[in-house]
Amino acid sequence: MKVLVTGGAGYIGSHAVKHLDESGHDVIAVDNLSLGHRAAVAEHIPFYQTDIRNVAEMYEILKDHEIECVMHFAAFSQVGESVGDPLKYYDNNTYGSTCLLQAMNEAGVKKLVFSSTCATYGEPEEVPIAETCKQNPINPYGWSKLFVERMLKDYAAANKDFAYSALRYFNVAGSAADGKIGEDHHPETHIIPVILQAALGQRDAITIFGKDYPTPDGTCIRDYIHVEDLVDAHAVVMGALQPGDARIYNLGIGNGLSVKQIVDAAKKATQIDFQVNDGDRRAGDPPMLYANPSKIKEELGWEAKYRDVEKIIETAWRWFRANPDGYNDR
Numbered sequence: 001m002k003v004l005v006t007g008g009a010g011y012i013g014s015h016a017v018k019h020l021d022e023s024g025h026d027v028i029a030v031d032n033l034s035l036g037h038r039a040a041v042a043e044h045i046p047f048y049q050t051d052i053r054n055v056a057e058m059y060e061i062l063k064d065h066e067i068e069c070v071m072h073f074a075a076f077s078q079v080g081e082s083v084g085d086p087l088k089y090y091d092n093n094t095y096g097s098t099c100l101l102q103a104m105n106e107a108g109v110k111k112l113v114f115s116s117t118c119a120t121y122g123e124p125e126e127v128p129i130a131e132t133c134k135q136n137p138i139n140p141y142g143w144s145k146l147f148v149e150r151m152l153k154d155y156a157a158a159n160k161d162f163a164y165s166a167l168r169y170f171n172v173a174g175s176a177a178d179g180k181i182g183e184d185h186h187p188e189t190h191i192i193p194v195i196l197q198a199a200l201g202q203r204d205a206i207t208i209f210g211k212d213y214p215t216p217d218g219t220c221i222r223d224y225i226h227v228e229d230l231v232d233a234h235a236v237v238m239g240a241l242q243p244g245d246a247r248i249y250n251l252g253i254g255n256g257l258s259v260k261q262i263v264d265a266a267k268k269a270t271q272i273d274f275q276v277n278d279g280d281r282r283a284g285d286p287p288m289l290y291a292n293p294s295k296i297k298e299e300l301g302w303e304a305k306y307r308d309v310e311k312i313i314e315t316a317w318r319w320f321r322a323n324p325d326g327y328n329d330r
């Protein structure tokens, strides 16, 4: 299929571009490089440094390449930042997706796979979280994505030949197994890369944000899925999309792990006893998020291959040790 990946130079988008290319699809990448890295996209892949809010340019790219499906990763995604600067999130994530849909509409592109998030569930009424769980975000980031889900539902209702999927990711981690690409965020806020920076000596310590949550060890619980499993699920979902489809899936493993458990797993994976400090809660963090991942397994036969977080951390550790300065472009 001819696929355009937005946010293709970012962490997950670059893994999607690589996976689609290696699976024989015709893939092109768009990224404004506000956070992404040109070197994360292989030279032979057509790349456009374009903002998704530029409808005219996006229209031209979609038309020129006769794109059949868009995988839409471009967004800002830091929960804490979204609490302090909500307009930044509504502008880029919600309005940006509106612009993208306008360009797709004009260019006649009928398929979209959208990066949603388990942050749309807020503090879920029950865990594990099924897709039917009420969506009630507790931070602007989650709202900025939930609005897009709603917009897609309304757009699909008005355009019966349109097909889309909203994939609600839990916490994405790890790096390509062949070590070619990895995670490089500035600033880095995600727990696993922050820990690995501490293990490399680039940080004095890591801080656990809150030990007084209503969880067994008092730290927040999340569900960590390997980035290569995640992008594989995208390709499977894309292949299943038929006109009129609205496929909503959780992408997680279904295994809730606390921040303390992640710290312990990282100490084992790295064999380094980095310093761990206790800190206050971070604004906007729900105590417990983990998936019921059975819907995608039942409907499409897909499930994650990486089950062990230590193995996931090992792939990230390999990338961090080989590339201590990431793509070295900041």
Ligand SMILES: NC(=O)c1ccc[n+]([C@@H]2O[C@H](COP(=O)([O-])OP(=O)(O)OC[C@H]3O[C@@H](n4cnc5c(N)ncnc54)[C@H](O)[C@@H]3O)[C@@H](O)[C@H]2O)c1
Pocket: 006, 007, 008, 009, 010, 011, 012, 013, 030, 031, 032, 033, 034, 035, 036, 037, 050, 051, 052, 053, 072, 073, 074, 075, 076, 077, 092, 096, 115, 116, 117, 118, 168, 169, 170, 171, 172, 173, 185
């Ligand atoms: N990382 C996670 O754990 C996680 C979990 C749930 C959902 N998500 C979602 O997955 C997607 C990708 O996340 P990521 O971790 O790869 O983030 P990332 O920051 O590494 O990648 C996002 C990319 O989008 C680009 N971008 C941002 N705004 C743009 C715009 N207006 N026009 C063009 N390009 C733009 C950035 O330059 C960056 O390269 C996001 O939509 C995020 O909300 C991520």
Ligand SMILES: O=c1ccn([C@@H]2O[C@H](COP(=O)(O)OP(=O)(O)O[C@H]3O[C@H](CO)[C@@H](O)[C@H](O)[C@H]3O)[C@@H](O)[C@H]2O)c(=O)[nH]1
Pocket: 077, 078, 079, 117, 118, 119, 169, 170, 171, 172, 189, 190, 191, 192, 194, 206, 207, 208, 209, 210, 220, 221, 222, 259, 282, 285, 289
């Ligand atoms: O230095 C740190 C960083 C994080 N945490 C904690 O670790 C957990 C995971 O945090 P992080 O890695 O920042 O991920 P989340 O805040 O859970 O958000 C990620 O996962 C969400 C889905 O759960 C996505 O929607 C977001 O885009 C993505 O950033 C949270 O409890 C944090 O409070 C710490 O204790 N110390």
